[in-house]
Amino acid sequence: xxxxxxxxxDGERADSERSDxxxxxxxxxxxxxxxxxxxxxxxxATERSAEGTERGxxxxxxxxxxxxxxxxxxxVAEATGPTGVTVRSSRIRSTNHWVGFxxxxxxxxxxxxxxxxxxxxxxxxxxVGYLAYANTTEAPDPxxxxxxxxxxxxxxxxxxxxxxxxxENVGEAVLPDLRVVEQVPEALAVTEGPARAATALRPGxxxxxxxxxxARRGDYRFDGLTVIARxxxxxxxxxxDVETAPASVTSxxxxxxxxxxxxxxxxSPYTGRVSTDSSGEGTEFASLxxxxxGDALSRIDWNTYARDxxxxxxxxxxxxxxxxxxxxxxxxxxxxxxxDDGPHAVDRAIDATRRVFNSLLDTGDRVGLAxxxxxxxxxxxxxxxxxxxxxxxxxxxxxSLSPTPPERRVYVRTQLRRLAQRxxxxxxxxxxxxxxxxxxxxxxRSLHVRGHAVTVVSPDPTMRDTPGRRLAAIDRSNxxxxxxxxxxxxxxxxDDERLAEALERARRRWSG
Amino acid sequence: MSGTEITRRxxxxxxxxxxxxxxxxxxxxxxxxxxxxxxxxxGTAALLAGVRRANHRxxxxxxxVAFLGVAFAALSEAPAAAVLIGTAAAVxxxxxxxNAVSLGRQLGAEADTVRAENLHxxxxxxxxxxxxVFGLILFEIxxxxxxxxxxxxxxxxxxxxxxxxxx
Numbered sequence: 297x298x299x300x301x302x303x304x305x306d307g308e309r310a311d312s313e314r315s316d317x318x319x320x321x322x323x324x325x326x327x328x329x330x331x332x333x334x335x336x337x338x339x340x341a342t343e344r345s346a347e348g349t350e351r352g353x354x355x356x357x358x359x360x361x362x363x364x365x366x367x368x369x370x371x372v373a374e375a376t377g378p379t380g381v382t383v384r385s386s387r388i389r390s391t392n393h394w395v396g397f398x399x400x401x402x403x404x405x406x407x408x409x410x411x412x413x414x415x416x417x418x419x420x421x422x423x424v425g426y427l428a429y430a431n432t433t434e435a436p437d438p439x440x441x442x443x444x445x446x447x448x449x450x451x452x453x454x455x456x457x458x459x460x461x462x463x464e465n466v467g468e469a470v471l472p473d474l475r476v477v478e479q480v481p482e483a484l485a486v487t488e489g490p491a492r493a494a495t496a497l498r499p500g501x502x503x504x505x506x507x508x509x510x511a512r513r514g515d516y517r518f519d520g521l522t523v524i525a526r527x528x529x530x531x532x533x534x535x536x537d538v539e540t541a542p543a544s545v546t547s548x549x550x551x552x553x554x555x556x557x558x559x560x561x562x563x564s565p566y567t568g569r570v571s572t573d574s575s576g577e578g579t580e581f582a583s584l585x586x587x588x589x590g591d592a593l594s595r596i597d598w599n600t601y602a603r604d605x606x607x608x609x610x611x612x613x614x615x616x617x618x619x620x621x622x623x624x625x626x627x628x629x630x631x632x633x634x635x636d637d638g639p640h641a642v643d644r645a646i647d648a649t650r651r652v653f654n655s656l657l658d659t660g661d662r663v664g665l666a667x668x669x670x671x672x673x674x675x676x677x678x679x680x681x682x683x684x685x686x687x688x689x690x691x692x693x694x695x696s697l698s699p700t701p702p703e704r705r706v707y708v709r710t711q712l713r714r715l716a717q718r719x720x721x722x723x724x725x726x727x728x729x730x731x732x733x734x735x736x737x738x739x740x741r742s743l744h745v746r747g748h749a750v751t752v753v754s755p756d757p758t759m760r761d762t763p764g765r766r767l768a769a770i771d772r773s774n775x776x777x778x779x780x781x782x783x784x785x786x787x788x789x790x791d792d793e794r795l796a797e798a799l800e801r802a803r804r805r806w807s808g
Numbered sequence: 809m810s811g812t813e814i815t816r817r818x819x820x821x822x823x824x825x826x827x828x829x830x831x832x833x834x835x836x837x838x839x840x841x842x843x844x845x846x847x848x849x850x851g852t853a854a855l856l857a858g859v860r861r862a863n864h865r866x867x868x869x870x871x872x873v874a875f876l877g878v879a880f881a882a883l884s885e886a887p888a889a890a891v892l893i894g895t896a897a898a899v900x901x902x903x904x905x906x907n908a909v910s911l912g913r914q915l916g917a918e919a920d921t922v923r924a925e926n927l928h929x930x931x932x933x934x935x936x937x938x939x940x941v942f943g944l945i946l947f948e949i950x951x952x953x954x955x956x957x958x959x960x961x962x963x964x965x966x967x968x969x970x971x972x973x974x975x
Contacts, residue, residue, distance in 0.1 A: 393906055400872070404879060405960050415882040415891035417960055418943050422895045424963040425939025426932075431971045472931065473907075473924055475914055490814070490918040494911055496927045505920065524914060528931045530907050 378441035378464045378502070381538040384520070386437075388534045391526070394430035401427060426529075435532040438474065438525045439467030442540040444518055451511040453547050456487065459518070460506040465497035472496050472528040476503070479520035483699040484509050484545075511547045513646070515693035518543045548692040549650055582611045618661045619677045619720055622649050623743075624697070625729030625736055626669035627708070631701040632730055632757035634791045641730035643699060644755035648795050649728050650691050652753065657684055666718070668711050668739065669696035670704040674718065708735055716746055724749045730757045730772075737775050744784050751785040752776070753798075814916040817862035821922050822908030825929045826859055827852070829901035830874055836894030837877045840886025848877025848894070852901060859905045862912050871902025892944060896936025904929040 401423030408416030440463055447458035461478060465471055478491035488508035495503045519542040526533040584597060587607030597608045624645060633640035639647070649665070656663045657679060664677035665687060673696050675687055691697060719725070725748045729736045744750045754776065758769035776786045785806060789798040830852025838845035855870025878894035886894075907928050911921045 391910065393903075393910075396868075400875065404875075407879070408882075411883060413883055414947070415886060415888045416879060418888050418940075418947060419879065419882060419891050419895040420960055421943040421963055422892055422899070422936055422939050424960065424967055425935055425942075426899055428963075428967040428971075429932075429935040431967070473928060475911070475924070477915065490916055490920075492915040492919040494915055494919060494921040494924040496924055528928070529935075530903070530910070530928065 378443040378462050378466075379541045380441050380466070381521070381540050384537040384539050386534060386536050388435055388532065391530055391533050393530045394427070397423070397430065398427055430529045430531045433527040433529065433532070435527050435534040436469045436471055436525050437467075437534065438465065438469075438471050438523060438536065440464065440523065440538065441466045442521060442538070444540060444543045446518075446543055446545060448511075449544065450546050450548070453511055453513045453549060455511045455547075457509045457511050457545055458506055459491070459509060460504060461491075461521070462502055462504045463497075463521075464502040465499055468499055470496070470498050471525055473526035473530060474503070475524040475526075476505070477522040477524075478507070479518070479522060480509070481516040481518065483512060483514065484516060485512075509545075511545060512699055513547050513549045513643075513692050514698050515546045515695075516544060518545070546693060548688060549647070584608050584610060618656075619664075619723040620656055620661055620726060621664040621666055621677060621719055621723050622653055622726045622728060623715065623739075624649055624665070624667035624669070624673070625727070625739070626667050626673075626696055626702065627706045627735070628701045629732045629735070630730050632732055634757050634759050638791075640699070641732075641755045641757040644789070644791075645728045645730065645753075646691060646697055648753055648755065648789065650688070651795055652726060652728075653687055653691075654684065663687075664723075665690060666715055667696060668706055668708060670702035670706055671696045672714075673697070676718070677720070677723065708739065712739060712742060716743070719743075719746075719748060721747065724751070726751045726753055728753045728755075730755050731775055732757070732772070734775070737779055740779055740784050741782060744782065749785075751787065752779060753787045753789060755789045756791055815918065816913050817917055818859055818908040818912030819917040819919075819921060822859055822904070822912070822925060823856055825925055826901045826905040826908065827856055829897045829904060829929065829933075830855060832897035833874050833878055833894045833901060836890045836897060837881035837886070839890035840881025841884035844877045844879075844881030844884060844886070846877070847880055848874045848898070851875070851877055851898075855901060855905050859908050862909050864906060864909055867902065867905040867909060871898060871905065874898040874901060888944065888947070889940075892940035893937075896933065896940055899936055900929055900932045903932045 401420050404416055404423065405420035408414070408418075408420060442464075443462040445460040445462070447460075448455065451457050459478070461476070463474075463476055465474075473494070474497055475494040476492065480486055480491050486507050487510050489506060491505075491507040493503060493505035497503060519539055521538050521540055523536040523538055524533055525536070584600070585608065587596065587609050591609045595610050595612075597610050600606060600608045624642075626642060630645070631640055631642050653663050653665065660679070662677040662679050663683075665673065665675035667673035671694075673690070673694060675683075675690055696702065725743050727736075727740050727743065727750055729739075729752065731737065731752065731754045740750050740752050756772075758772055759765045760769050773788075776788055780786050785802070787798050787802040789795060830848075834845050834848040834852060837848040851870050851873030853870070854873060855867050858864070858866030858868075858870050875895065875898040878891060878898055881894065882891040904925065908921075908925060911919075911925065915921060
């Protein structure tokens with residue numbers, strides 16, 4: 297019976313509220329509301345019994361009137377209001393708040409009887425009153441409706457998003473002590489205002505609290521509240537995990553590129569920008585050879601023909617399009633951060649991947665995405681605007697690319713085998729990883745020995761302020777040097793350096 | 809990660825509620841004896857320190873000492889009304905204090921808990937005053953001049969009955 301009740305009431309409420317309109321800004325209007333209600337505690341407790349009698353029918357009308365009165369001046373048409381919630385789990389327990397109080401009462405009564413002190417006995421009478429107060433009521437079972445308003449549903453990363461939560465008591469019982477804690481998505485940081493509040497709600501009354509979040513790249517859902525309802529004396533409490541109507545924040549990373557990424561001279565058969573050692577058509581002169589039947593007229597060296605009447609064909613360096621697959625390291629080990637603040641290595645790696653991806657697309661290469669993650673992350677190499685949009689979506693919202701480490705194990709060997717099957721023979725690999733352990737080096741090496749040209753882009757998460765950290769930093773730089781020794785190109789990207797600078801530094805070393 | 813951390817202790821307002829109630833208890837004890845008032849004041853100070861540090865045990869001890877101050881005043885022939893109000897005030901100070909500590913632990917110092925705390929303290933004070941007035945009326949102007957022990961036992965019996973019926 298109790299499970300059917302809230303829904304039926306929700307339906308009624310929704311009807312009655314459709315005519316109501318919302319305030320343009322929850323915050324200030326609610327101050328009025330709170331001000332109006334803050335008078336209540338003065339007489340609220342005395343009125344509790346009176347409220348019990350008028351619960352029958354009057355209260356809902358009274359609150360509707362009150363809502364209308366406060367919204368009259370500033371009303372705008374916005375039909376949404378708090379919607380009903382479903383309870384995911386409910387737990388009732390004793391708070392042990394009044395434990396031991398009875399002992400004190402009987403001690404003072406006994407002392408009063410012994411010393412024949414009437415005032416002390418009377419004090420014990422007061423104590424008995426409190427005992428009754430503490431033990432005769434049970435924690436209320438709150439019936440709530442919740443609305444969550446986001447100032448922006450699709451912010452840029454770094455933007456501030458204000459979240460306003462409205463909680464309404466749609467049940468028939470007074471909630472004398474209601475504590476609400478917002479379940480903020482784990483990866484998001486609350487920058488202003490607590491995402492928690494406590495108040496007392498009579499039937500039909502609302503409470504509002506708001507807080508500010510810093511948006512991060514990704515797709516986040518808000519769909520839960522933790523509610524703790526106590527009885528008036530605070531002796532019993534009920535903790536609920538309620539599911540609210542979902543709201544979500546989706547923050548897509550901007551489309552920006554870095555300077556051209558230096559690629560290895562390994563190519564696909566399509567014309568592109570990577571100069572190769574093979575000769576053919578192109579713009580850069582490579583060599584001369586004897587004319588063969590079928591060579592294009594434009595490639596015949598007419599100067600030689602004028603001199604000694606022999607036909608020679610000019611050869612040019614062929615420029616081809618590269619196929620590149622960017623591979624991210626999203627194992628738990630890669631979630632490292634230099635210091636306590638700022639983005640961690642995986643955040644930087646994903647940022648680098650996005651820039652490299654876009655700049656490679658800009659220069660006409662075919663680019664794909666893959667990752668060592670708990671779930672499959674695979675975007676086959678491609679080109680064009682649709683491909684760019686698809687990659688942006690994947691890099692921003694794929695659950696494996698969220699800023700929190702994976703909960704499941706990442707099976708490197710299986711993933712490596714699968715990746716090797718997917719890669720074209722001529723595909724280059726850009727492995728983006730902070731290179732936290734030997735496994736990451738093994739990944740780079742085994743892709744290298746399978747014939748793919750591997751470039752490692754490695755955001756540096758190490759610090760050098762304590763001996764232990766210095767050791768870890770040296771360990772990592774040795775690892776990078778070993779890779780360089782086995783013909784893998786490495787871009788070591790410092791914490792305080794722009795990606796373009798790191799790439800430029802690496803390019804100079806490679807060409808020199 | 810940057811962002812606000814939760815301060816797991818009560819906000820400033822909690823100190824005001826408990827402080828006012830504790831001061832009332834001490835003032836009522838003063839009607840009986842100076843020593844009782846001093847003990848009650850010391851208890852209140854300990855209670856406030858406990859609230860500030862979010863320590864349930866210190867709040868409990870502070871509340872107990874504050875009540876002992878009132879009890880000491882009662883033994884020094886303080887008027888019955890002062891003892892009753894003092895007792896209720898000590899209980900309210902302790903009740904508001906522990907409630908504030910639980911609010912602080914669950915919601916942190918930054919959350920707005922003023923309304924919840926005020927209401928809780930008001931309800932506690934009201935219960936104390938109603939029973940005090942009830943006891944005083946029965947005691948002073950009741951038809952029979954029964955000893956207070958009778959009243960006490962009667963109330964205990966009534967409470968036990970209500971609790972048993974509720975189970």
